[in-house]
Amino acid sequence: MSSFSHKIDEWMKEAEARPESAVTIVKLIARRLRELTERNEELLTENIALQNGTRVEEYQKRIAHLEYQLDLLKRRFGADESMLAELPVSPAEAATLSLLVYNNYGRILRLEVPADALSLGRILDEKLASSEQPRLLVVPSNEEVLMLFNSGRVSTHAVGNIPTVECGGTWPWEQAALPDEPRAGEMLVCVAPLSHLPLSELFLQVSRRGCVKKTMTSLAQSILGNRYLGKSTLQKLDQPFDVILCQKKDSFAFVTFEGHLLGLDVDALPYSAEERIKLTASDYVIASFVPHPEQSMLFVTQTGKVIQRDNLEIAKSAMSRGQVLIPPGRLEQGVRFIGAAAVRDGDRLAVLDATGSLTVHLAQALTGSGSIEAGSLILSIGVLPAEANS
Amino acid sequence: MSIKVGIDFGTSNSGVAVYDGQHVKLLPVDPKNVLPEVIKTVLYITRDYRASIGQEAVENYYRDNVNRQRRFVKHWTGEIDVYGADMHYVQDVFVYVDELQPGRLLQYLKTALRKERYAGTQIFERYFTVGDLARTYLSLLKQRAEDILGEPIQAVTLGRPVKFSESQEQDHKAQETLRQAAHAAGFREVDFEFEPVAAALDYEQSISQPQNVVIFDFGGGTLDIAVMRLGDPRRREVYASGGVDIAGSDFDRTIIEKRMLAHFGLGRVKLHPEIMEMIHAVPDWMALPYLGTPINKNILDKAIQAGIAPIQVKALRGLIYNDLAFTFYNRVEAGKIALSSDGATIISLEDKDIALWELYTRHQFETDIQTYLVDVEKVLLDTIARSGLEPGEIDAIVKTGGSSNIPLFSEMLARIFGAGKVKKSNAFTSVVAGLAIKAKM
Secondary structure: OHHHHHHHHHHHHHHHHOHHHHHHHHHHHHHHHHHHHHHHHHHHHHHHHHHOOHHHHHHHHHHHHHHHHHHHHHHHHOOOHHHHOOOOOOOOOOOOEEEEEEOOOOOEEEEEEOOOOOEEEEEEOOOOOOOOOOEEEEEEOOOEEEEEEOOOEEEEEEHHHOOEOOOOOEEEHHHOEOOOOOOOOOOEEEEEEOOOHHHOOEEEEEEOOOEEEEEEHHHHHHHHHHOEOOOOOOOOOOOEEEEEEEOOOOEEEEEEOOOEEEEEEHHHOOOOOEEOEOOOOOOOEEEEEOOOOOOEEEEEEOOOEEEEEOOOOEOOOOOEOOEEOOOHHHHHOOOOEEEEEEEOOOOEEEEEEOOOEEEEEEHHHHHHHOEOOOOOOEEEEEEEOOOOOO | OOEEEEEEEOOOEEEEEEEOOOOEEEOOOOOOOOOOOOEEOEEEEEOOOOEEEHHHHHHHHHHHHOOOOOOEEEEEEEEEEEEOOOOEEEEEEEEEEEOOOOEEEEEOHHHHHHOOOOOEEEEOOEEEEHHHHHHHHHHHHHHHHHHHHOOOEEEEEEEEOOOOOOOHHHHHHHHHHHHHHHHHOOOOEEEEEEHHHHHHHHHHOOOOOOEEEEEEEEOOOOEEEEEEEEOOHHHOEEEEEEEEOOOHHHHHHHHHHHHHHHHHOOOOOOOOHHHHHHHHHOOOOOOHHHHOOHHHHHHHHHHHHOOOOHHHHHHHHHHHHOOOHHHHHHHHHHHHHHOOOOOEEEEEEEEOOEEEEEEEEHHHHHHHOHHHHHHHHHHHHHHHHHHOOOHHHOOEEEEEOHHHHOHHHHHHHHHHHOHHHEEEOOOOOHHHHHHHHHHHO
16 A cells, blocks of 8 residues: 555656646546446446356356267267266267158158168158158267257257167158157258267358358357257348358358359358358259368259269359359259268268158269169258268 | 668667668668568567568567467476585486477567677577577568668678677677678678767768767667767767667666566565566566476466465466567557656556556656666766867767657756757667668768
């Protein structure tokens, strides 16, 4: 205290020696006083939050979310806590693969895929070809999935909790599980694997009309807590299409019904929804993925034609038409794309055709022959990764 | 034909200029600086030995270092023989090395030239002598000047203080180190001119009649005084010259010692000699980087946990381990500069773990550096006496160098010689302009 009094005496001496300095000193002290008052208010607010328990609640929520993430990691690595302490562990100890076939109504058929299966069974649905096509997702059976609805709502479910159907059988949709029934006016738009959440930096969303938006995974606590991720759309008639977990340094690709491929640099993408591709009125996004350097990209048409590309060209402008995958003449003949994926050598493709049959094809064989042999028009594809089968 | 330039290799700032016989052209060697003709005498060397200077060096340093991660590994550095009464054994010596350190920022290179005990420094795997550091800086400065001029520079007139050191041997050694460094940087022809004489040559351009002039060159590292006859190039004469190792960096150090150490625990930490030692090392820019060891961090962490002046010790830990020393010295220097025009200023540093705020007045500053005023006045009057002139016979006092703007010294000059005789030249460029004129002679 005495040293502070001494300081004040020194300031007074300056004011006595040069009266014009008094104004400067008062201004500087007043500014400091204002800063300290603001800081004091912040601390008092913090104090109130601590006293009434809101801060405690907030930390409890944060801890619960961290525990949830840890649980995801444990399941992902198939490890207990003692093993986690010795990270890095090798990923996914040969978990069985589950193929999820899901439709807009929230119905999910889960099949555990045998390593050597070529035919998986058949969905009984007369309107399969004419209604919104079901989508396929292959995940390890110990995975956690995020379900995104067209309202922007999300929910999470453990794959292991979804009942399985018998491989090789025939299944009506009524047999399918309904882990989270869409609310009135809602539709399920995608199911995405979630266990990489603690290791990922961003959620990346794309809409049917090519709007993209990224969200930091550091917000996952509030997203999952509030069960709301958002729609990533700009126009009223647009619908969310997909959500992917990725890193800032990744590239992101999406493909449209009329065969346009757009590559984007994730780091350059916006945090608010932004349209990144010029689409014709009848065009829409049918697939999106994050390609890795060792992967090649496969694009599949309704008739089973397979196009392979190894390199993804990143769009330079903010609004692009994307790369064209087929000549305009083929487009006029009615060729349309139904799926695309990034695959490694040895990966297999699960294919759903218009008769409801689910078949499995080796990706290498498809790129060799250039087409998928299917009994009917192809509706949807999913990738069975090779590494999980080994 | 190659160009000869003048280079002012200053303690805090440097510059390059050329003279075409009529006009001096100051080269904008640091486009990122507020004054592009002035470049900070700082050198940043990265782990892969890429070097940068000036504002670029500062920016690289900030980008790579501030609040970065550290990882200390134990490195074997050698062994020592230990002899006892009836025994002898050899002991290994280890040091902790921060293997994530991306680079080293070096400043006050010129001061290092005149420090008898400072031979050089280890920068990662290589040892850089003081000459190596000066050579690296000068070669980059030369490169920048050549890029501006568009042709090679083969010759240089370098400025030097009247005395690098009080010791004649050290003075000679410092000049020769600088000469070798300039040759190694690619200058084939190197000569020297006293910095105050160079400032005089610049001033001479503005006078029409012969005058007795005192050059008062008060920069970052030294005070150099020259009493000269100027105005008639055929009868230009240096009557006397003198100098003393007092300048801006000493004032910065004094401010830190007298006003800032309390923020790092001085007066509150007692009975902890290791922490006291760290606090007292804060004003020493050469010592501070070496304090960042795991052992010291452990000591500071324990003190914080034990509640020993936790706010101040945390600030000390932040200063050492978040690489904030350079920012801190800059803030102190900025505060000092502000007091040349204002009666009061704030020296503050708000960063991780540090919230430092100090209202500092000109009265406090003048009280703090009073002892230096006495020494400076003595050297000035001695030099005038040796010139054989009386203060009344001096026609003009030419002030140059950043510290010459400090009001306490301006008032002293006005008191001795009369306010009307004290001329203000460009504090940062008059020496380099004079060196360029000398290079053309």
